[in-house]
Amino acid sequence: MSQETRIAVFRPDDERLAEAVDLLESLGADPIADPMLAVEPTGATPREDTDYTVLTSKTGVELAADAGWRPSDSGAVCAIGDRTARALREAGYEVDLIPEEFSSAGLVHALESEVAGSRVEVARSDHGSSVLTDGLNDAGAYVHETVLYRLIRPPESGVSAERAAAGELEGALFTSSLTVEHFLAAAAERGLREEAITGLSTAVVGAIGGPTRETAERAGVDVDVVPDAASFEELACDVVERAAPSYRG
Incomplete structure (x- = not known):
């Protein structure tokens, strides 16, 4: 070529x-x-008193880890995609769920039958898709979103x-x-x-x-x-x- x-x-x-x-x-x-x-951190940290925590990117994992975040002992940690899961494991976290389809819709599909009445923390950028939060809300979860970083144009x-x-x-x-x-x-x-x-x-x-x-x-x-x-x-x-x-x- x-x-x-x-x-x-x-x-x-x-x-x-x-x-x-x-x-x-x-x-x-x-x-x-x-x-x-380019990444502009907000300084926020994911909540720790939840039943499920969703991380959507390697950047988000790194910021959460640097802030000393620790999930609830009884909570499940979910990653959208292998790259995010790998970053979680490298930072010392256990990964409980990776959806078959690496997308917001894929994670909603994987969780919708089990999150009714549960507290779900979604920690991500300021440009995350509403498909994830709306889908989890529709499944009966109590969803809280933490913006860990903003994505700006260099x-x-x-x-x-x-x-x-x-x-x-x-x-x-x-x-x-x-x-x-x-x-x-x-x-x-x-x-x-x-x-x-x-x-x-x-x-x-x-x-x-x-x-x-x-x-x-x-x-x-x-x-x-x-x-x-x-x-x-x-x-x-x-x-x-x-x-x-x-x-x-």
Whole structure:
């Protein structure tokens, strides 16, 4: 594959971005790293007097652990996804439940038959989906949400919007609705929103799931790829394959 297969990636500027760049390079693509998310801790700590505690991200686990959070002795700890579960175990916590489907809806489905009358703590970012809290409430749980951190757009973000506007992207990897919104905000800040959307129309645009796809399409961004699993690796592989069909691994 030519190194001119330029794929924009928007992951936070930590090991997630480094891993994404390594993966894209291993696939023969040319990563355009443009972090669209940065973490701003709130200083809050998850409640400890609950029957269930839900953690939705590695970042949330790390912040809770740094604050000295300890779950109730009789409470269950739930993780959305293997990455969050791994972070919990590395921090010394036991993991009682990981849903088969790594999503808010998947966790609701896993818990809805057993949480009626229970106290459920949801500890996450300020951009968590209402699907989780509404679904648990509808199942009869008493839900409390703690915002552990805010997700903000780094002020230096936007190189990918410039490249898209110039027709210099072959692919883009959107991993959340917020990455879509921040990409478009960075483009608008440069006076390039419509040009960037037009540029993406000639690229292979990937979205990690249905909600992200819906956000993009509502904004006028056509989505070409939604992987079967909500996995960054699968998203990247599918987009690279579509952007450069000669790649066969």
